[in-house]
Amino acid sequence: MHVLLDGKPVEAGAGATLGDLLPDLDGSYVVAVIRPQAMEAAQTGHIRLVTTAGEVVIETTPLFSTYFGNETIPDTLTLRWSDRYAAAFGPFPSGVSPDRRPHRYGRGDVVLGCAGYDPARSVLLFARADHRADFGAGADGGVVGTIVSGRGVIDRWTAGDAVTAVERVVSWADRSTSFTTADPATPLEEGCEVVTRVEVTAEGYGGDIVGTKTARSVEHLLLSLEDGFFSVGRAASTFIRDESMVPMDVSMDLKKPRREGAVTVRAAGGSRGGIYIYREEIPSHPAHTLVGHVAHGIEVVKLAESGQRFRVSVDPPRFDLVGLPLSGAQAIAEERGIGVELKGEGDDLIVVGQAPGTTLEALAKGSVVLSVLPAEKVVGITLDDAHAPATCDIFRRATGLKTHAVGSMPVLFTFEDVTLFQPKIKKSVNILPENVPKDHVPAASLAMTNESRRGAGMVGVRATDNSEFGPTSEPFESTNLIGTVLDLEKVARFKEGETVYVREVKRRG
Structure with missing residues (x-):
């Protein structure tokens, strides 16, 4: 039996199931299965180009039919030239009338131009970066399409690459023949296609070209999907x-049209911070x-349903060394080709800044400055999400643990067996009672004062047990109990006004 697995043909035995094809499928995430019948559906305005470096799917514009009619792009194109801004395939004859003026193009634009202003030597150009150029296009600019899948491929094209096949993409979104599943027992069929993951290329990243305009919002994307999964909280007709x-x-x-396959972050409103992937423009x-x-x-994006999750990766991977031992941080930086300068000294160092x-700024600059402290000055803690999820989330956001493996907060007061901290918590945040103690509080318990007191938001730890106060x-x-301080002996060394760095140690099981 012949099937497609993430676009590559593979063979499976007669009667094979999804579990035979994917031994690691454990039911915690879904994959897309497109049955052969779906391939007979109507054609769309998308065209797939199979190249020697990978597949690219473009969404055509009205100009495409103007120049190509009902035909597709010639499928015998070779790479004529490429630079950091564009790659050109051809030549072939077309009806373009060169305008002999530069036009502005965005990354992912597909342009019909011509070499030497000769329509008989027309070329198809793929914009690798936002720029302005004269490609011998018509007065209309010649943008005949936009890449919706495979933007990373255009950065890999080099001398010798070629387009080997061109085909119209058909619509397979009929859920009677296409679906997502996490069931390893799902039977496979001859000619079916299985798509196991979604791969995303970050805006501003194009191999050797790294832009930093979207650095902060892209960092949120990398953080949100760092665990390798996209959890569908809502599935609408146009997005997940x-x-x-x-x-x-x-x-x-960066405000731009949200095309099919675009990924955005909502920057305002109640759903701010949510990651959106678009099913249609x-x-x-x-x-x-x-x-x-x-x-x-x-395919996974179009078929996923609310409550499901699927595997996802983002290129480039996040570059965040905070919380790592210095030796491990240096090894990662060397592997990523990024130089390191140290700020701080001592033995057994931990990166705290x-x-x-x-990530994009670090990659663009090619080096980072790491603030380090001896491990004896970094306090290990665990947080109890099972019993105090809301308060733990407030604590992580206030200390920086929501975005990094190490956070910080100032020491406010120390007396007898109590040390108090004052993390910065927004006034609009309500700290409702949660996981309050009943009989006694063990030593090393970490807690936050809830809104029933004027000191709401105060964080504290005791060096001894207490059956009266938190x-x-x-x-x-x-008192909201939120976790445990693992290095209680370190806390006693800090003085009022000093900053304490805390590193969260994840609980096992």
Whole structure:
């Protein structure tokens, strides 16, 4: 039996199931299955180009039919030239009338131009970066399409690459023949297609070309999907949304049309911080900043349902060394080709800060400055999400643990067996009673004062057990227990006004 697995032909035995094809499918995430019958559906306005470096899917514009009619792009094209801004395939004859003036193009635009202003030597150009150029296009600019899948492929094209096949993409969204599933027992059919993951290319990243305009919003994308999964909180007709980091303030960096396969972050409103992937094109919106494009797996995006999750990766991977031992951080930086300068000294060092702090800025600069402290000055803690999820989330946001493996907060007061901290918590945040103690509080318990007291938001830890007051010296009913301090002996060394760096140690099981 012949099937397609993530676009590559593979063979499977007669009667094979999805589990035979994907031994690691464990039911916690879905994959897309497109049955052969779906391939007989109507053609769309999308065209797939199979090249020696990978597949590219373009969405055609009205200009495409003007120049090509009902035909497709010639399928015997070779790479004529390429630079950091564009790659050109051809030549072939066309009806273009050169305008002999430069036009502005955006990354992902597909342009019909001609060499030497000769229509008999027309070329198809793929814009690798936003720029202005004279490609011998018509007065209309010649944009005949936009890449919706495979943007990373255009950065890999080099001398010798060629287009080997061109075909119209058909619509397979009929759910009677296409679906998502996590069931390993799903039977396979001859000619079916299985898509296991979604691959996203970050906006501003193009191999050797790294732009930093979207650095902050892209960092939010990388953080949100760092665990390798997209959880569908809402599936609408035009988009799917991951709400795992909602609400989160995100900068509005780039407003652009939201085409099929576009990835945005909502920068305002109740769903701010949500990650959106679009199933079809809709206009731009002032609250949505563009952060990426689907390079593979648009089928999963179109078929996923609310409550499901699927595997996802973003290129480039996040570059964040905060929280790592210095030796491990240096090894990762060397592997990524990024130089390291140290700020701080001592033995057994831990990274507590990184500048620049975003992945795209670090890659563009090629180096980072790491702030380091001896491990004895970094306090390990665990947080109890099972019993105090809301308060733990407030604590992570206030200390920086929501975005990095190490956070910080100032020491406010120390007396007898109590140490109090004052993280910066927004006045609009309500700290409702949650996981309040009943009989006694064990030593090393970490707690936050809830809104029943004027000192709401205060964080504290006690060095001894207490059966009357919580770690912030408030009555039990005003105390939200949020975790445990693992390095209690380190806390006693800090003085009022000093900054304490805390590193979260994840609980096992």
